[in-house]
Each structure stands twice: as C-alpha cells, then as structure tokens.
Amino acid sequence: MTAPGLTLSGSASFGETPVFGPLTLNVPAGQWTCLLGPSGVGKTTLLRLVAGLDDLTHFDGTITTSDGAPLRGRIALMAQSDLLMPWLSVLENTLLGARLRGETPDRDRARDVLARVGLTDHQGKRPGALSGGQRQRVALARTLMEDRPVVLLDEPFSALDARTRADMQNLACELLTGRTVLMVTHDPGEAARLGHRITIMETGGLSPVTPPPGPAPRPVDDPATLQAQAALLNRLRDSAA
Numbered sequence: 562m563t564a565p566g567l568t569l570s571g572s573a574s575f576g577e578t579p580v581f582g583p584l585t586l587n588v589p590a591g592q593w594t595c596l597l598g599p600s601g602v603g604k605t606t607l608l609r610l611v612a613g614l615d616d617l618t619h620f621d622g623t624i625t626t627s628d629g630a631p632l633r634g635r636i637a638l639m640a641q642s643d644l645l646m647p648w649l650s651v652l653e654n655t656l657l658g659a660r661l662r663g664e665t666p667d668r669d670r671a672r673d674v675l676a677r678v679g680l681t682d683h684q685g686k687r688p689g690a691l692s693g694g695q696r697q698r699v700a701l702a703r704t705l706m707e708d709r710p711v712v713l714l715d716e717p718f719s720a721l722d723a724r725t726r727a728d729m730q731n732l733a734c735e736l737l738t739g740r741t742v743l744m745v746t747h748d749p750g751e752a753a754r755l756g757h758r759i760t761i762m763e764t765g766g767l768s769p770v771t772p773p774p775g776p777a778p779r780p781v782d783d784p785a786t787l788q789a790q791a792a793l794l795n796r797l798r799d800s801a802a
C-alpha cells in the first residue's frame with residue numbers, strides 16, 4: 562500500500578460566514594502531520610472536507626493527491642464524536658466498516674485490534690456500557706480496522722487517561738507506519754511526540770512549527786520533545802492573546 566501525500570488549497574465558508582482560508586496545507590506522504598489551533602478556527606471542517614464528508618460547507622479550492630489518483634476509497638476518518646452504533650456490540654462496531662461495504666468481516670483481526678486497545682474484556686458490551694475513554698478506543702479500533710493509506714484523526718486521544726493516551730499514541734504510530742496521517746489535536750505534548758510536521762491553524766492562516774528531532778513516537782521524557790511541547794504551548798498562548 563503506497564500512501565499519497567495531499568494538498569488542500571482554498572477557502573471555506575458556511576453561507577456568508579467565512580470559516581477558513583485562503584490557505585494551503587501540505588500533508589506529506591507517509592508521515593504524521595499535526596494540526597493545532599484555537600477552537601472554532603475550522604480544523605474539523607478542514608478534515609471533513611478532505612474526507613469528502615462535508616456537504617454543508619462551501620469550499621472554494623482544490624484537494625489534490627501526490628499520485629494524482631482520487632482519495633475516494635483510500636481514506637479513513639476518526640471523527641471527534643465516536644459515532645458508535647448503540648445497538649451493536651463493541652466487536653460489531655469495530656467491524657461496521659466492512660459490513661457497510663458488504664465485505665466479509667475479519668473477526669480475528671478485529672479481536673486482535675481490540676486486544677491491542679485493551680478492550681478484549683469489553684468486546685461483547687454495547688457502547689452505552691462503556692466509559693468515554695473506552696468508547697474512544699473502540700472508535701480508534703474501528704479506524705485502525707479500515708486499513709487505509711490516508712488516515713484523518715480528529716482529537717483521537719482526547720478522552721483517554723494519561724497512561725492510556727501514551728499507550729494509544731504508541732500503538733497508532735506502530736499500526737499507521739507508512740500511512741499519511743493528518744491529526745487534529747489540542748495537546749501540544751501529543752503534537753511534539755507524534756508530529757513529523759506540526760502546523761498551527763489560525764484565522765490568519767497556517768504557520769509551520771519545527772518538530773523536535775528524532776523518530777516518532779518520541780519518548781515522553783525526551784528533553785527536546787518536552788522543550789518543543791513548552792514552546793508550542795507558548796506559541797498557542799501568544800496566538801490566542
């Protein structure tokens with residue numbers, strides 16, 4: 562599976578109200594790009610446009626791939642809300658994508674992914690019987706099951722406790738190696754750990770931030786990563802001032 566890079570260039574609006582842009586976002590092939598920025602600046606809207614899911618927004622621009630082939634069928638989105646089906650078990654929710662496409666669901670692989678996200682003991686439960694963090698891990702498992710070369714993650718670890726968050730970041734890095742990942746996060750530490758590219762989105766446009774050196778996921782106690790986290794937080798506080 563070869564993952565393409567992608568470029569979004571243009572501006573978006575809801576009716577007469579501008580949401581973002583004009584801006585150009587380059588997402589390099591096979592790497593993690595982390596997108597941070599204040600609430601309401603349009604990060605989720607941008608992800609949904611790339612995923613081809615947003616029919617409410619007017620987008621004036623282009624979304625292109627480095628290999629020139631369409632993104633359709635090559636992209637997975639983990640949305641901010643988990644979108645779990647309340648009447649299906651955790652295992653069946655994890656297999657939902659395959660079912661909707663009329664494919665034979667790979668139950669062994671789903672059980673394996675659920676084990677990796679620590680939910681083996683919960684796979685027969687309905688989502689209503691899970692905590693917020695457990696539900697988010699089901700949504701992560703479902704996204705990882707999609708096995709797509711381009712993966713969009715909208716605050717995928719936001720509901721997790723600190724230890725589980727670090728574990729899930731490591732797991733996602735491992736399982737998404739070589740994929741093109743665009744992740745929205747509000748957590749500067751997460752961006753510093755995971756980003757090959759880090760970009761801040763503001764009303765004025767996009768600003769690149771130099772990521773710390775070393776391969777991702779960077780150790781949580783790596784001094785350069787901690788320094789980058791602090792610098793990123795200061796940069797975000799300045800931009801909000």
Ligand SMILES: Nc1ncnc2c1ncn2[C@@H]1O[C@H](COP(=O)(O)OP(=O)(O)OP(=O)(O)O)[C@@H](O)[C@H]1O
Nearest residue numbers: 575580598599600601602603604605606607617641
């Ligand atoms: N369906 C909609 N109709 C009208 N305006 C909308 C709609 N959805 C979002 N917006 C507006 O578009 C803007 C961008 O929203 P978006 O969710 O993309 O921001 P965001 O940067 O992802 O925010 P957050 O970090 O809080 O998730 C906001 O001002 C929001 O109020």
